[in-house]
Amino acid sequence: MSDTPRMNMIQAINSAMDVMMERDDQVVVMGEDVGYFGGVFRATAGLQAKYGKTRAFDTPITEIGIIGVAIGMGAYGLRPVPEIQFADYIYPALDQLVSEAARLRYRSNGDFTAPITVRSPYGGGIFGGQTHSQSPEGIFTHVSGIKTVIPSTPYDAKGLLIAAIEDNDPVLFLEPKRIYNGPFDGHYDRPAKNWTAHPASEVPEGYYRVELGKAATVREGEAVTILCYGTMVHVVAATIEELGVDAEILDLRTLVPLDIEAIEASVKKTGRCMIVHEATRTSGFGAELSALVQERCFYHLEAPIARVTGFDTPYPHSLEWAYFPGPVRIREALNKLLKD
Amino acid sequence: MSDTPRMNMIQAINSAMDVMMERDDQVVVMGEDVGYFGGVFRATAGLQAKYGKTRAFDTPITEIGIIGVAIGMGAYGLRPVPEIQFADYIYPALDQLVSEAARLRYRSNGDFTAPITVRSPYGGGIFGGQTHSQSPEGIFTHVSGIKTVIPSTPYDAKGLLIAAIEDNDPVLFLEPKRIYNGPFDGHYDRPAKNWTAHPASEVPEGYYRVELGKAATVREGEAVTILCYGTMVHVVAATIEELGVDAEILDLRTLVPLDIEAIEASVKKTGRCMIVHEATRTSGFGAELSALVQERCFYHLEAPIARVTGFDTPYPHSLEWAYFPGPVRIREALNKLLKD
Amino acid sequence: MTVDAPRANLPPLSLHVPEPRFRPGDEADFSDLVVPPAGAARRPDTAEPADRFHELAYGLIRVLDDAGNAVGPWDPRLDAEAKRKMLRSMALTRAFDERMFRAQRQGKTSFYMKSTGEEAVSVSAALAMAGDDMCFPSYRQQGILITRGYPLVEMMNQIYSNRGDPLQGRQLPIMYSSKETGFFSISGNLATQYPQAVGWAMASAARGDTRIAATWCGEGSTAEGDFHSALTFATVYRAPVIFNVVNNQWAISSFSGFAGAEATTFAARAIGYGIAGLRVDGNDALAVYAATEWAAERARTNQGPTLIEHFTYRAEGHSTSDDPSAYRSAGEPNAWPLGDPIRRLKDHLIGLGEWDEERHAAMDLELAETVKRAQKEAEKNGILGHGMHQPFETMFEGVFEEIPWHLKEQSDQMIAERKAAGI
Amino acid sequence: MTVDAPRANLPPLSLHVPEPRFRPGDEADFSDLVVPPAGAARRPDTAEPADRFHELAYGLIRVLDDAGNAVGPWDPRLDAEAKRKMLRSMALTRAFDERMFRAQRQGKTSFYMKSTGEEAVSVSAALAMAGDDMCFPSYRQQGILITRGYPLVEMMNQIYSNRGDPLQGRQLPIMYSSKETGFFSISGNLATQYPQAVGWAMASAARGDTRIAATWCGEGSTAEGDFHSALTFATVYRAPVIFNVVNNQWAISSFSGFAGAEATTFAARAIGYGIAGLRVDGNDALAVYAATEWAAERARTNQGPTLIEHFTYRAEGHSTSDDPSAYRSAGEPNAWPLGDPIRRLKDHLIGLGEWDEERHAAMDLELAETVKRAQKEAEKNGILGHGMHQPFETMFEGVFEEIPWHLKEQSDQMIAERKAAGI
Numbered sequence A, B: 001m002s003d004t005p006r007m008n009m010i011q012a013i014n015s016a017m018d019v020m021m022e023r024d025d026q027v028v029v030m031g032e033d034v035g036y037f038g039g040v041f042r043a044t045a046g047l048q049a050k051y052g053k054t055r056a057f058d059t060p061i062t063e064i065g066i067i068g069v070a071i072g073m074g075a076y077g078l079r080p081v082p083e084i085q086f087a088d089y090i091y092p093a094l095d096q097l098v099s100e101a102a103r104l105r106y107r108s109n110g111d112f113t114a115p116i117t118v119r120s121p122y123g124g125g126i127f128g129g130q131t132h133s134q135s136p137e138g139i140f141t142h143v144s145g146i147k148t149v150i151p152s153t154p155y156d157a158k159g160l161l162i163a164a165i166e167d168n169d170p171v172l173f174l175e176p177k178r179i180y181n182g183p184f185d186g187h188y189d190r191p192a193k194n195w196t197a198h199p200a201s202e203v204p205e206g207y208y209r210v211e212l213g214k215a216a217t218v219r220e221g222e223a224v225t226i227l228c229y230g231t232m233v234h235v236v237a238a239t240i241e242e243l244g245v246d247a248e249i250l251d252l253r254t255l256v257p258l259d260i261e262a263i264e265a266s267v268k269k270t271g272r273c274m275i276v277h278e279a280t281r282t283s284g285f286g287a288e289l290s291a292l293v294q295e296r297c298f299y300h301l302e303a304p305i306a307r308v309t310g311f312d313t314p315y316p317h318s319l320e321w322a323y324f325p326g327p328v329r330i331r332e333a334l335n336k337l338l339k340d
Numbered sequence C, D: 001m002t003v004d005a006p007r008a009n010l011p012p013l014s015l016h017v018p019e020p021r022f023r024p025g026d027e028a029d030f031s032d033l034v035v036p037p038a039g040a041a042r043r044p045d046t047a048e049p050a051d052r053f054h055e056l057a058y059g060l061i062r063v064l065d066d067a068g069n070a071v072g073p074w075d076p077r078l079d080a081e082a083k084r085k086m087l088r089s090m091a092l093t094r095a096f097d098e099r100m101f102r103a104q105r106q107g108k109t110s111f112y113m114k115s116t117g118e119e120a121v122s123v124s125a126a127l128a129m130a131g132d133d134m135c136f137p138s139y140r141q142q143g144i145l146i147t148r149g150y151p152l153v154e155m156m157n158q159i160y161s162n163r164g165d166p167l168q169g170r171q172l173p174i175m176y177s178s179k180e181t182g183f184f185s186i187s188g189n190l191a192t193q194y195p196q197a198v199g200w201a202m203a204s205a206a207r208g209d210t211r212i213a214a215t216w217c218g219e220g221s222t223a224e225g226d227f228h229s230a231l232t233f234a235t236v237y238r239a240p241v242i243f244n245v246v247n248n249q250w251a252i253s254s255f256s257g258f259a260g261a262e263a264t265t266f267a268a269r270a271i272g273y274g275i276a277g278l279r280v281d282g283n284d285a286l287a288v289y290a291a292t293e294w295a296a297e298r299a300r301t302n303q304g305p306t307l308i309e310h311f312t313y314r315a316e317g318h319s320t321s322d323d324p325s326a327y328r329s330a331g332e333p334n335a336w337p338l339g340d341p342i343r344r345l346k347d348h349l350i351g352l353g354e355w356d357e358e359r360h361a362a363m364d365l366e367l368a369e370t371v372k373r374a375q376k377e378a379e380k381n382g383i384l385g386h387g388m389h390q391p392f393e394t395m396f397e398g399v400f401e402e403i404p405w406h407l408k409e410q411s412d413q414m415i416a417e418r419k420a421a422g423i
Ligand SMILES: Cc1ncc(C[n+]2csc(CCOP(=O)(O)OP(=O)(O)O)c2C)c(N)n1
Pocket: A032, A061, A063, A085, A089, A092, C140, C188, C189, C190, C217, C218, C219, C220, C221, C222, C246, C248, C250, C251, C252, C314, C318
């Protein structure tokens, strides 16, 4: 067994910030409860003790302020990594993200930039109810000037977060909170796994990057291409294994900019495409993926592109496991897609 | 010629509010500059004089407050029609719209509702630069619990706005400001037309409804289905006429809930589909339309669905007419689509 | 012009980052806290202009003195029966919290939030308002529902997301809604209820109604933009609304310094808008009652809004997901000098000869029984467990008044898929 | 409990909707406006705690008295040369505004906004700060750029969105950006610059720099949530930042009552956060200078933020899209008793014997010439007209640092389509 330490996703994310704060004293982390306490999910634990209160600090509870202040710090020359405690609470800050961070480079013709990385836990599967479960990535992919990154493993989380922090554009870094502690196969009624057994929990201590804009092939296959990201990567992979379908699974990792080459090559090979995400269906990122695939692979498609997504309802509490696009829904959709 | 008065779109919108305030004293209008002055586009002109200051009033400049207060008024039993001065300024209110207005009925199991109609001028073509030109409809179509309506003529604007105000759910009513005063064919360098010559400028004085959720067939045709809304309806229609293509043009009018039947029937008939909107392309509403069409009409499609949209950049000022999806871009895309 | 090089002849700037006085391991010592004596604060006429009593935003309105006597002009002079009712509602709220906290720990639901130590803030306020005034609470004002007689079983049904849940399992536990009880649907997003309360109050005023609105948020939540929008609207239209800021000194792990408490009080925010601001001992149930009564009268007579800061202390964790020993001194809750609202009112009543230890113990026992009975009742409708107590198609209802085609289709699809999968 | 029927025995509530004193057709009469005498306000030490001088948030700091003398402790005691520079910058700003307003009317660009009557607010502030302090302005502080010597031609190039536009035609006219000049990119969305300024100031403090930040917004914009977030952050971290609220009494058609001016001043907002608040005669260039100098020293010595309300008057329309005669008395601008900042400083200098009418007239002529020359120069690069002065592919640059594939593809597609179309 290798010497590389094992980390869960929280530890990997913590390590990414640690590495970057060590290398670049312009990197600061901030947000509600991120300072002394180290964040409600402990992603920033230990950073204040190590780097001091002016580099890792708690903030007032105003998302407008957190993002607005981070933009100002970025304009000064810092490289802020603000946390929004839950992605459901990004909305109050939307104007600062959309009208300011995402537009600053363009509107000032490069005079000012917003090199900020907004971290936020997102997604469901933790009985968090309507306001601790949402997946708002689709909204941000519609906003020009901001990159959206979603990791699915500890290794990727660290490497992508480092790349995001080093990126000179604003990056929304959404962390699938359901898999902070272990990959989740979608079977809520089976015992939870932790990361230890997963190869991508081998995470180097030091600096490394996973480039933004590149998808990962989780599994090669010939029968169908499945596009997914975040928690869904594991749900899809487990379901595919159970079904024994020869699917090719792409973990998109970055939604904007998207790895269109990987998608196109895969769908042209398999002739079938399925898209899986937790977010509500209508105008979710799956719609864009579907549109792109049919624009580029039209003559290769043997069946309609299928979307398996959250339903177009608010995220319910008690019916969470009916809402969640889990193994049953993926299997049924796949059966249909392969029959078509 | 009929006795029905001619109205431009602003007059029709004004008339809708007038009619509804007359019929239902729970209807109130509010927003920045909407009271005494009657709105920067004059949509609420005369309403304060007629209905008094407690039913048509100016507000502080806080979009959070405008929507939040409207929700509270709605919970009391009023039927507020708040105006956001430009759709670009909806973002500060996004949390109140998404987390509150759109979720209230569901989360309270119908105990409380938010029967508000948020009016806002949107879209480009007026040299408004980045923050007076945006088309944010795609974001709202992703939000469960809110309806999105976009009229393209004075007649529809009035009838749809009345239906929206009467609707017991929150409605985002986006007004294509480029065509307030006249239909726009996309030729920015030709003299502007006013509404007088357009049949849909015949607008009855009194009450009538145009039901939400129903598209209008602007032109019947066999060669291709073009899906569009707002200003683009006129740009598309003019371009089609110039080209002499036998296109079927659907004016969607309501994006959520969508008139899927009309879309499906048309695309199945023509076998080709093109989607035109001003909003940026990636994850715009065109993506959802494309996904829906290919899911439902896959075996009828003879060519890839084409999207003609705003580019994925902020809305530029001086290059507005290169950015705007005008006749040139529609024509070129159509040529390609019909050749495929 | 050189923009990049700091000027060497000027002293460097430094960033102040607040730090609470005590952290884990520290001994909590509040002996230097200046607590104004009970009875000392002036009580202005409710029609007095807001700029005449700024001092009330900086002091602390207190009625119960250290000996348990009710003193001074803010004494609401309630009869003993009313005070016993107040005591009972607070004790019931605490008993309810205890039981539901335990239910969560037993895995019967996903989440719970107690209001321990802060019961006066909701109970006394509810008693001082009319029963049909409208409340826009945060998640820590269960005391309002309890005081207004909303059934405990219904609250528990909601907490369990079970078959009896009036919200059909849609909301996180404790996010109650009861229009009939004048209790607005609780949001997970902080402070959004503030402008909504103003809107409700404005509507009531516009319609010539007599009902007023009140809203609550924590001191941490005052930083949200919604708070400011609400106060701005309220001052502009003189809305008949009461703003309650529950300053329990903690916002999850952040002490009130991160909301601005180092520089001034939260009641002082009111001064910035020309709104009446009162700072009240939030652990003094009579003071909370008096301040609310005053603010309600002010609102009802078209004198406009009042902001009341309730200075209290969050005696327990933020929620069942929180462990306060990780960030504050374990001794803080006990060292907190303003005591416990239940104990203080109890002592007062005993001092008056209107109550005694035995009756109190008996009441506690009875309330514990009441809660237990309600719990049994509620559990007949199921506990959360893995959820799914509602028919699946209810998930698609109530998004809109009528179910649109796409939700119908999704609903049908779900049912069909589950059937095909044999579940 | 009945929630729906108003109680018949209570008086009905009523909604107050503010109304300005004068509407079109009314004669504007400000004779009852209480203007505190010049020189009367106390000038606290810059290290004095903010709660010691609340009165300064309610009064009006004035230096120039009605006779044009500089009086009292706030007199910044500038030498005549500095005052002439101040006068000249204000006059140049006005000349620039005049010319560009006319250019818009001539169809040379799409939009313009004047700062007539408010020139002191930006010019004096810019002079009182160090040249490398960072400004986060709103759209009405062109005076800062002009005072700091940013080239008029560049400003005009921006206004025309022409080939020389440093922003490549991407922004609405007047939405300048110049990092080199310490002038942050202007946003179309109100008040967003407020928290950004705080962030910049916090960063400067965290790095032990000596530079401070200042930001500006209109009184109407103070209602935005960003304003509150900014003040909250600033008080918490004692950020070295100056908040300027330009109370020109109008926000497009809404008078300041809709931002809360009926109940208190805008400077009083500062009190709510425990921040230093000054209310200044914004038409008194020396008072603006003095207040800014005081606030800058306070910030630079780690005493934290200051909010300055500049009480002034928007003498003209909101922008070229606005006609104020539709909503306010035509006589207001002239009736406004606090005069014109340029005229007042001019009279002062003349009173000192350091200036005279001839020199003033000559200066005006010279400045008009300067502006005209600049305009000629700028127009060589084109005027807006139908726009499109930039190579089309520039539209896709600068969205990100590097152009991603989808923008590259869109760019190529556009070029190809235009080529195919023969344009
Ligand atoms: C908009 C938003 N941001 C962040 C959160 C996460 N959050 C929930 S409670 C809380 C602390 C609130 O503290 P306070 O307002 O003092 O209320 P208390 O819990 O003390 O009653 C935070 C940060 C949220 N729910 N909503």
